[in-house]
Amino acid sequence: xxxxxxxxxxxxxxxxxxxxxxxxxxxxxxxxxxxxxxxxxxxxxxxxxxxxxxxxxxxxxxxxxxxxxxxxxxxxxxxxxxxxxxxxxxxxxxxxxxxxxxxxxxxxxxxxxxxxxxxxxxxxxxxxxxxxxxxxxxxxxxxxxxxxxxxxxxxxxxxxxxxxxxxxxxxxxxxxxxxxxxxxxxxxxxxxxxxxxxxxxxxxxxxxxxxxxxxxxxxxxxxxxxxxxxxxxxxxxxxxxxxxxxxxxxxxxxxxxxxxxxxxxxxxxxxxxxxxxxxxxxxxxxxxxxxxxxxxxxxxxxxxxxxxxxxxxxxxxxxxxxxxxxxxxxxxxxxxxxxxxxxxxxxxxxxxxxxxxxxxxxxxxxxxxxxxxxxxxxxx
Amino acid sequence: xxxxxxxxxxxxxxxxxxxxxxxxxxxxxxxxxxxxxxxxxxxxxxxxxxxxxxxxxxxxxxxxxxxxxxxxxxxxxxxxxxxxxxxxxxxxxxxxxxxxxxxxxxxxxxxxxxxxxxxxxxxxxxxxxxxxxxxxxxxxxxxxxxxxxxxxxxxxxxxxxxxxxxxxxxxxxxxxxxxxxxxxxxxxxxxxxxxxxxxxxxxxxxxxxxxxxxxxxxxxxxxxxxxxxxxxxxxxxxxxxxxxxxxxxxxxxxxxxxxxxxxxxxxxxxxxxxxxxxxxxxxxxxxxxxxxxxxxxxxxxxxxxxxxxxxxxxxxxxxxxxxxxxxxxxxxxxxxxxxxxxxxxxxxxxxxxxxxxxxxxxxxxxxxxxxxxxxxxxxx
Numbered sequence: 001x002x003x004x005x006x007x008x009x010x011x012x013x014x015x016x017x018x019x020x021x022x023x024x025x026x027x028x029x030x031x032x033x034x035x036x037x038x039x040x041x042x043x044x045x046x047x048x049x050x051x052x053x054x055x056x057x058x059x060x061x062x063x064x065x066x067x068x069x070x071x072x073x074x075x076x077x078x079x080x081x082x083x084x085x086x087x088x089x090x091x092x093x094x095x096x097x098x099x100x101x102x103x104x105x106x107x108x109x110x111x112x113x114x115x116x117x118x119x120x121x122x123x124x125x126x127x128x129x130x131x132x133x134x135x136x137x138x139x140x141x142x143x144x145x146x147x148x149x150x151x152x153x154x155x156x157x158x159x160x161x162x163x164x165x166x167x168x169x170x171x172x173x174x175x176x177x178x179x180x181x182x183x184x185x186x187x188x189x190x191x192x193x194x195x196x197x198x199x200x201x202x203x204x205x206x207x208x209x210x211x212x213x214x215x216x217x218x219x220x221x222x223x224x225x226x227x228x229x230x231x232x233x234x235x236x237x238x239x240x241x242x243x244x245x246x247x248x249x250x251x252x253x254x255x256x257x258x259x260x261x262x263x264x265x266x267x268x269x270x271x272x273x274x275x276x277x278x279x280x281x282x283x284x285x286x287x288x289x290x291x292x293x294x295x296x297x298x299x300x301x302x303x304x305x306x307x308x309x310x311x312x313x314x315x316x317x318x319x320x321x322x323x324x325x326x327x328x329x330x331x332x333x334x335x336x337x338x339x340x341x342x343x344x345x346x347x348x349x350x351x352x353x354x355x356x357x358x359x360x361x362x363x364x365x366x367x368x369x370x371x372x373x374x375x376x377x378x379x380x
Numbered sequence: 381x382x383x384x385x386x387x388x389x390x391x392x393x394x395x396x397x398x399x400x401x402x403x404x405x406x407x408x409x410x411x412x413x414x415x416x417x418x419x420x421x422x423x424x425x426x427x428x429x430x431x432x433x434x435x436x437x438x439x440x441x442x443x444x445x446x447x448x449x450x451x452x453x454x455x456x457x458x459x460x461x462x463x464x465x466x467x468x469x470x471x472x473x474x475x476x477x478x479x480x481x482x483x484x485x486x487x488x489x490x491x492x493x494x495x496x497x498x499x500x501x502x503x504x505x506x507x508x509x510x511x512x513x514x515x516x517x518x519x520x521x522x523x524x525x526x527x528x529x530x531x532x533x534x535x536x537x538x539x540x541x542x543x544x545x546x547x548x549x550x551x552x553x554x555x556x557x558x559x560x561x562x563x564x565x566x567x568x569x570x571x572x573x574x575x576x577x578x579x580x581x582x583x584x585x586x587x588x589x590x591x592x593x594x595x596x597x598x599x600x601x602x603x604x605x606x607x608x609x610x611x612x613x614x615x616x617x618x619x620x621x622x623x624x625x626x627x628x629x630x631x632x633x634x635x636x637x638x639x640x641x642x643x644x645x646x647x648x649x650x651x652x653x654x655x656x657x658x659x660x661x662x663x664x665x666x667x668x669x670x671x672x673x674x675x676x677x678x679x680x681x682x683x684x685x686x687x688x689x690x691x692x693x694x695x696x697x698x699x700x701x702x703x704x705x706x707x708x709x710x711x712x713x714x715x716x717x718x719x720x721x722x723x724x725x726x727x728x729x730x731x732x733x734x735x736x737x738x739x740x741x742x743x744x745x746x747x748x749x750x751x752x753x754x755x756x757x758x759x760x
Contacts, residue, residue, distance in 0.1 A: 001703075001706075002702060002703040002759075003703075004699075004700075004701050004759060005701075005702050005705060005718055019406075023403055023407075023426075026399075026720075027403075029718040029720035029731075031425075032425075045412075045426075046403075046406050046425075046426050047425070048425045280712065280713055280715075280736060289709070294705075294706060295709045295710040297709065297712075297714075298712035298713055300712065302682055302683045302736070302738075303682045303683075320384075321382040321383065322383050322384070323381075323382045323383075325385060325674075326675055329675045330675040332660065332677075332678035333660055333678055334677075335660075335661075336407070336408065337407055337408075338385060338409040340406075356682070358682075379384060
């Protein structure tokens with residue numbers, strides 16, 4: 001059967017994920033429309049059309065969905081009510097708003113996981129009468145907001161019950177502070193035809209200060225049995241969600257070698273950026289294949305990779321400028337991505353660098369050099 | 381030293397090469413302006429700005445060059461006079477119009493190569509008194525137009541001196557019909573800092589009917605000594621030209637194992653498309669690094685690849701439609717590029733497919749399947 005391949009893809013959000021998704025969509029010559037409040041946002045110059053509007057602006061969301069065959073998103077903080085209405089009217093939004101609703105509320109997400117027998121860290125909802133509920137929970141523990149957390153926001157460590165911050169955080173829960181050996185992640189795609197494929201298990205490391213994932217190591221340096229367990233859990237998560245698209249499943253490897261699911265991102269994920277250079281099919285292309293019902297691509301890792309986030313340096317704000325960029329481009333295997341945000345701010349994700357090398361240890365060494373060499377400052 | 385990385389790149393031509401170059405430029409967040417006569421040309425939706433105008437429209441070329449820090453091109457048939465004027469006015473055009481002038485006239489190109497001791501097939505200019513000159517040249521031979529040839533146009537086989545087509549071809553020369561074992565190609569980049577890097581030697585095969593390169597095999601299946609000879613000659617070509625940018629050097633491997641230079645393309649080349657997926661740095665990124673004076677990237681081949689051109693099928697004209705596309709996307713390692721030309725025509729380059737596989741023979745088998753399976757037809 002002949003296929004016109006002329007999909008019109010709508011993306012809610014025109015940041016770096018929307019940009020990279022659009023770049024892959026244009027490889028297939030799909031039409032791409034985005035909704036983003038910022039004119040000149042990273043995706044703006046690589047798409048066919050930008051609707052300038054906020055993610056809670058129902059009219060603009062309607063406009064985007066109506067001019068697209070399939071709408072998807074690069075962020076999860078969107079008004080799902082209007083998305084549900086649009087689905088009821090017959091529009092295609094993938095992953096579905098129902099999936100988004102579960103993901104948006106971390107307690108709902110955890111309840112769904114546990115209901116499906118997927119292990120997570122022990123947790124308990126914090127209600128008005130929380131003091132009784134949690135006295136025997138065990139401290140220190142994590143307090144996490146049910147909604148709105150992102151890149152380390154909405155999370156804090158609680159030393160004792162009296163420290164519980166009830167006011168500013170809103171609805172929240174308490175989570176066991178699990179002794180973590182490593183943080184792992186698996187990207188999983190599931191298509192409209194229910195085909196499922198996993199990418200290799202990777203390791204994530206975090207910047208302690210900003211609590212942002214700043215480093216991904218592919219493949220993860222863990223035993224096969226742990227990899228298999230992580231892959232199995234990741235697939236179960238996405239099947240339990242019934243999600244269509246690409247999903248980043250973040251996991252903890254505890255010090256007693258248990259794998260626990262931390263949370264799921266219903267979109268391309270920072271820990272999957274390495275797939276652009278290191279895998280046969282990138283996470284962005286895979287997402288597009290999944291939502292358009294095309295066959296999923298091979299997720300084979302063809303070369304080891306380390307991804308380093310390029311965060312805005314502390315003490316700088318304004319038009320970005322890159323210190324050491326020529327030095328890092330001289331290193332064989334360095335792939336630089338500059339997102340094109342107009343302004344740098346401390347810890348803002350301004351780009352990323354994927355270092356590929358047939359020898360993972362050499363890639364790690366190069367990543368260390370890269371991290372020490374490049375710095376995003378501001379002009380003047 | 382900090383680098384703002386905010387280059388404005390102008391590209392003359394917005395076809396598939398301009399599109400892929402722009403895609404890589406946006407990875408670095410460069411601004412991209414293109415000049416192309418066709419609104420909605422392949423590059424149009426992935427660039428910041430298109431100037432609609434022809435390649436011989438001096439005013440439009442001026443407009444492009446003036447709004448760009450560095451101007452480059454994806455085609456070689458451009459009016460060099462205006463480019464020379466613009467360079468004299470202080471604008472940067474790379475490769476330089478002087479290089480372009482040599483390339484545009486195949487006889488000038490051959491003369492330059494021979495002057496630098498670079499072997500080519502034996503050739504002789506056809507002048508008004510050509511009958512005397514060429515009677516002892518040896519037939520059959522190739523007649524080639526000095527200017528304007530592209531994708532098999534401006535070339536014909538001449539059985540005997542009387543068949544020489546003098547009228548329609550314009551200025552032309554006669555070239556020995558060398559017994560060819562293989563056609564080889566090497567992409568070479570040379571930067572403004574005079575840094576030089578070669579990509580691996582590849583094999584090209586041609587569609588006999590349309591005389592268009594329809595298949596690239598990377599790496600070439602030839603002995604090391606031949607590879608080394610091809611690499612050496614390719615570097616000498618680009619050094620002799622004094623070119624800055626990326627160059628495709630097409631060569632013949634004769635049946636007695638001699639390597640002869642056929643011609644040079646002063647731009648990204650069809651035989652280098654495989655670098656997008658199979659090499660650490662793509663030919664398009666390398667070109668941008670070369671013209672902006674950034675360090676050149678590694679040209680290492682990380683996985684064997686076969687590139688197949690996706691040509692419009694005979695008998696179809698109109699809005700393109702892809703037969704067998706889902707079948708090929710199911711094959712692991714298939715990377716599909718659809719250029720986004722609005723209309724298909726017989727033998728028009730509508731896209732390409734790069735098949736990567738750790739085993740080159742398996743990649744070749746898959747390429748054969750791909751070629752048999754996919755067909756660009758027209759709608760309705």
